[in-house]
Amino acid sequence: MSYRIDIDGKRRYDAGGDRATAVSEEQRRFFVEQINQAVRERAAAGGPKTIDPATEKAIVVEKGDNLWEIARENHVSFNDLVATNRIKSTAGMAPIDPNDVVIVPLASPELVAQGPVDGKGIPEGEAAFIDDLYGRGNKLAYADDPSKIDYTAEGRDMQRDTGAYLDTLPKAERQAAALRLVNSDWLDAGPAGNAVRAAIEERGLKTNAEAVIAGEIYDRGNRIQYSDDPKIDHPAATGEIAKDVRSFVETLPEKERSETLQRLYDRDWTDAAPARMAIEDVAKALNVGLRPSTHAGADVEDTARDIIDTANAAGGPDKAFEELSSAFGSATPEVQRVLLRSEDAKALIDKAASWASKPLADYRPEQAMSDQGDAATTMSNLERLTARADPRLAVDLVSAAIPVIEAANARKQEKVGGELIGMNGQTNMMTIIDRIGGSPGADALVERFAQIGGYHPNSLPMAIANGSRLDYPIAFAAESAPASPDFVVQSIVPHVKQYASAKVNQDVIAYSAHMQELQWLVSNHGSTMTPEQLTKAIDDYRKEKGSQWAETEQRLEDNIAASGEKLLQQLTALGNLPPQLASQRQAADDEIGRILSDEKTAMAVEIAMKKNPALLDSPAVLNLMGYQARLTDRGRKLAEEATTQIIRHKVLPSFADLQSGGPGALAKAKVALEELKDGKLSQMLGIPKADMDRAIDAVAKSLPEPGETVEQSRAKMATLNGDLNDLKSSSGVRSFANTTGPGQMLRLIGLAATGASVANSATAAQTNPTLRNNLKVVIDAVGLGQRTVEILGGMDHLNADSAAVKHFGSSSRPAVKFLGALSGGFDAWVAFDYFKAGDPLMGSLSAAAAGGTIMAALGTGTLFGPAGLVIVGAAVVGQMIVADTRDSNTYMTETSKRFLAHSGLNETAAGALVDQSGDGHSPVPILARYAELKGFRLDQPADRRRFIDWLNGMPKEGLEKLRDNLHHTLDAFGGDPAKLAASADSDANYTDPQRLNEGYVSGEIYVPSIAAEIRAGNGSPSSVRQIDVALSELGIAVPIA
Template identity: 30%
Template sequence: MGFPTLDGVSYYPQYFQQPAQTVPPPQPQEQFHTVENGESLESIAQKYSTPEAPVTAQDIADRNQIDAGDVQPGQSLIVPTIKQHAAPKAAPNATPEQGKSDQAMSKYLTAEDNLTAFESGYQRNHNDPDYQPLRSGYASQADTARTELRDAIGAEIKAEFAAHSRPTGDIFDSKAIEQYGAAVIKRYENDPAGKAAAEAAVKDFGVQHEVDTALSTANAMGDAKGAVESLSRDLSKLSPEAQSRLLSSPGFDKLMDEKIVPSFTKPLQGEPWENARNGASAPPKESLLQLQALVEKADPRVANELAGRGVDALNDFFQRAEKDGYSIRLGIEGTTALVQIAGRVGNTADGLAVVQRMADLPVDASQIHLAVADGARPDLLVAIAKAGGGDRITATAIEGVKTYAGSLNGDVDKLAKATDELTWLISNHGGSMTPDQLNKAIQDYTADKLKKDPNWEKNIQAMEEKVAQGGQTLLDQIESLSNLPPDQKAAADKAIEGILGDSKSSYAISLALKKHPEYIDTEAGKRLMQKNAYDAKLGEQGLKLTKELANAYIRNDVLSAAQNYDPRNPASIQQAEQAIERLKNPTLVKALGMDVDSSKYQSYVKLVDELKKSLPAAGDGTQQIVDKLKTHAEAMDNVDKRFTAEGHRPTFEKNQPVGQVLRMVGVGFATIGYLNSQGKANDGQFTLANRNDIKAIVDAASLGQKGTELAVGLGMVAENSALGRFGAGNRANDNTSLDPGRMTRADRVFGHLSAGLDYWAAATSYSAGDNVRAGLYAVSGVGGTMAALSGTSLAASLGAGSWLGPVGIALVAIGTIGLTMKDRVDHSNAHMNETSAKFLSHAGFGEAASTALVDQSGEGWSPVTLLARYASDKGYKLDDPADQQKFALWIKGLDSGKLERLRDEMHHALDDIDGDVGKFGGDTTVYRPEKFIHGGNGMAVKVPANISTIGHLDAVIRDLGLPELPKA
């Protein structure tokens, strides 16, 4: 392999005391030896020789330029203890490229060995001023040799690729590099260091190829816009190593400086202020408008680089103009463009640093809010406020965000109107049906709509996405406002709380997080969750947002791994364990309401670790899975007993956020794991046994509460939605109702988890190819819950799409808030039609009964909700097919004229309780209440009073001569 060369790097003189001689000084892989009496070159060689670095007498003689036997006591010798490496395997048909790779490998290994020997043999303190320059010299040699090795091996791989015949269209890409690189690596497998170096070189060449290809493609574009679009498109597809290398490469700087940046800095060249036809502010305005167009859809990292270069060019322009006696400001259009650019880059830490530099530019403060009102993040305004802009700038930023929030109202109203009818039908008629019946009703309704307008569903989905995108923009703006300086934070907090308290803004934000939980992994999303968890002062609205952010994190960062969890695949198990580990995120824990410094947190960490043990393993049957979940549920219960005994409030109970999350995650992985291990996740073959197995698995997690309560508790449904407002389970930690009295319109639609698990919904989603968290459907999809929520933001957040058509369940509250009684009655009466009767007919009531029961006369309340409440109090579980059929046959058998009179009695009762059947009394004493009214002769007359209890309703049924509802 030859002696090491240092290529100009000086040796360290204190490595040993150099004697006077003409022999070149020792290198790192050499040692100094003074000959003693009786020693020969052979004995000296034997003393220093090792298997890794064999030394012969001739090696010593050659190195010291002496004859083989010519040594004397006291003579100074340099012994070349150079590390040896096994030669590469001989190739059957060696090529020049292989020879160059071997030479480059030899040089690289020698350079690395020299560096290692120097570091281990340096005899003085590493703080010595001579150490670092010397080490840097050896390190530089190693780096150079490493690059040469990468290039040599890359050339060999390219040559091999070119020498082989391939299918048409086969290109030189990462797969080809991996394929032909494997042969290169195999040549060096005789030597561990050589093999490791070859592996690293192949990988490094692959990364460099990614970088070169992306830069080459961008350079080939016809203009700057094409180059930015190409770069942004390709950058996200590169490996993490290639992304980092590209952005720091000379090629990237060259692309920026020679092709892209001149496109928007050209108006700033020379002295354009001297002859600017449209005023001195026209050149910077033109530059900023062109820059805005480039950064609008650019990758954030590319946008940051462009913005930074743009700020440099503008600063240079204004400084040159000022020296020439011109005082120029940006003007309205230039300022608006600058705010837009700042908002585009301000959602990353690097971008915020650029924005802070923008604050020094001469903006037009009078119209600075316009871009924010159009949806830009107010980062520039915040930066100006931090730089001493004062309350006026803060007020401008707040006003801009408020204006944008208000602009979402029209889109929300449009979506509410488009989904209002189906939402109303589900809320009012769905409670009388089984899940299958409600599913069929929705499918038929959707089919009718699509016959009239094939784009009906797509249009609604587009409306929903538009609202969600608006909500995401509003989240960005709120996050930006939260960065205002401390002395102006109170005004920002008040404004944010007001925005969050607006029902339509709140809905847009909620929909954004449910449709796009990945927002939580953006820098802005992470900062917002952290601020809300640790430092938010936004009252009840802030707590609600915090919960939604936490659930976005759980859906996106934890439950996403349940998508294809397969206990038979070790990689899948590892991915699942890593996902569950993310539950320990301190910000998430704070967002769930737990102090990370408490003893409960330590218990929580242990419970998360135990949760990993509940994952189904290869070969586990239903009973093993059930036992694991039961063990974990019991562990949580036992922890709570201990803490509660100490006077603490429960944390891990099934009705508390933390307890719900741990149970839900366990069920999600367990159900997917069960079906994958059974081979059922994608084949659609579901037997009753499969469904009963899923029910047993879910029951094992002790999620024995109402589906409504579970959905609201996990943030799957907004608390101000139809489901949230009218669900009986919607209660605060102190067990007080968040919306007192609002009980069961949705509650009777959605049934009880413990009484009737909707494994039908879970199985349907599996067979439809949506094995996406169908375990979650099985948990929260009780009764009509799944059918009611499919196609909405909840279904989207779980990945279900709209397999049952769009159902805007969360829009009911928004569609009815603030309506006068007349408006509300008109709204309800609009559903007294054939469509409503057709929808209700799926309950099996028959045409005549369905037609009679869609009459909402009076104050506009549907009598179906009260009939469902009546059946429930009689012991019927209407999500159970047998119970529902018995109830439907009773309704169908009622005399139509008498049913209409019964309906009218229920109308009066509903008017008295504002349609809230939760206020209808449960007393079963059968009697008809009476009241006195003044007669025409001045005498009091006794007449029947409005009914208000189950017993009263029984009395009316009796008095009308109608048959009693059979026992359940």
């Protein structure tokens, strides 16, 4: 029988072809000569001059061999064998002699797969096929010169051959073959092993025997569980599965069997219960103890068990729970879900609960050393254990402990009566409820505590005044409603009001005081700057102040958000009183309205909603915004702000893939609009639901279809504009005209979808004129033409790393910057309009950029404002600023000068213009107002530059005199530059030369002329025309736009 040798003649393979032994030197020389002879004869016949080790091997002929037999033994076709050697055959025969070397192609994967099989159904040539792959992989792994080898191509060839073998096998046999291939020894033939695995995975086959048996028994278990055959024998069918599981497990080393069974058991058997039962039966038969499982998967279950075992080894029950809590916090959500359902974890938690409640388990009321002492110890234990625990674990802990507390209370009521949980215990109880509030199961615990009872005047009121949740106080009020019909108003609301005034408002005041100088600088100097200049000015200001100042800013900002969120929780609870307290609802609603009327309080709640939009996922919070908040003017604005946050975070992101995402993206957008109907949008805007639903339907009809052209989009926007203008309420009111807040909001939603589609369909960059023109077309069509400059300018100025952009996804996606700019518009146009009236800060921010109010709302850094500046409205800090600056000219500093210089003003101009009036007003805003009334558009770079150049060109003395005159004007205007008009009734005193120059002298009385007053810096020009005259008197050119 022929045998294989290495192509270098050094080794001879055994009959199986997978073991090689070295030969003697004499034998090697003989083999080499025979190999060379075979190569020479092939080359002489026109064949290759060398043997290719990647595709060919050398076979030595023995007596009785023939080419047909050699081809069969090596699983190649006779024709391929003859062609490889360039042998001329006659009548299908070709002469060969013993000791001849025949060059044989590697085993054909197709022939091997189609060839005869052994008693186990395995192709007889599979071993040879594997051996050939091994040889190829081995040569690649140990190549003398790797640089000469294309490993990628070689690997691809081996992967292709493996795939051909698997594909040729009957489908039912492929998985078993895949396991045989992948489990072969590839230790010294890594490239081949990798190719085999890649081919198997490419075909969706498994490479793990355990996964294969798991899949097979799952399918069988599923068929049994849901079989329609009334005669099916479930125990017998389950037993058959158990036989196969046992057979598989018993092929494994004994030390691996228990772990394998546990891994199988940990899989998800939800719809294949017979398979799970079969595993349990096998484990029992093999005396393997399976640990409890939630069947979430072997890796997840194993990680959860490690956490539980480590916790149990930490010490006593309290230490075990603390260790579990610590590990739970850093675990993945999948592992957390297992821990929450695990029987082992439950046992650990039960032990911790028993430890915590032991004082009350042993409680004997008539023998107690200290009244309420055992309850206080128990509640202290629970408070300590829940301090760093996830709320869900804390709920499980308290749920396990409360039956003991209830039993102790029952004994106390039976024996001596009175409250079981006293002052200290109630303080800890409120702390615990704060931690678990809102989690599944928490409400039921609160109800059980309320039934136990207790309202100590030195614990609960103080907790409420510190921002605690009202779950327990309201539940207690409901329990005691018949006896205390005014409990909510008398015992809860006053302490909520105390929290709002003493904590929430003080947080706002503290932040405002810290930011007062920066906000004054932005308010007074910001109008002269571009967005980039303003951002740089703020950044440099922060750097000048140092890291500690910035850390304080962040801490104070976070304090506002935290206290605002707690207050929102309290007000939400008051706004959703249970039926038992129905008689107190009106009084509670009135108090909520009064609390939200305070500007500082409303600002804190607003910032909390912005920092944590998830607060608006709560139906109870939306009820508060839609009903109680709308009872006051300030509350209505808060409801509008809540509406903008819902749209920005739930609706606009659904538009990011329109056009590019096909029908699926359109469906997603429609779902987002439908959810607006189900929400509280109409209630929060004060519009009947039926009317709002019709308006939302109009927006839904305008959504862009895949492949839609710009002209089609424009037509839809025009239709939407018309539909919204035509919609009337039952009372005939046009609630959705483009001049109304709701009308603009809905148009912006429609525009967001269409603009995103237009942007996604564009092939050019966002700065391309064609794209910008297309966007302008649809903006104008929907009736928002006045916003065109702001939206497109906002796109230009939004930083790719800003939160506004990242909120919608990768900044490389075409629609993202458009949606980011428009998202800013919702804050700027809908909510911030409230603050603009009489608020120079917002006014200057709005004028600060081509992006207009978008940049005021978003800036380039965060969702709050330029470079992260939280906007504190003038209604909150205006009085404080005015009071301080009247006492001293606080902001006439080098810091102010450096800030103003960012606008491009030279040192002389900046130094002159930081000087404040007697009442503390800056002349910069009124100069900007004057320029605008002269026709300068300060949101346009060219006009802004001319304005700055005009100021820089003034002589120092003339600029200082002009400033001094405007100081008097500002003091007369109360600091409001908006009072400057184009003309005034007193203009004739300036425009009439006689009146302008007319003075009065009588004895010691001297009244200088207006002209003299101007030249002395003591004039008070109160209109544009009067300032023009003042400029002429000072020898300064009147600017021309």
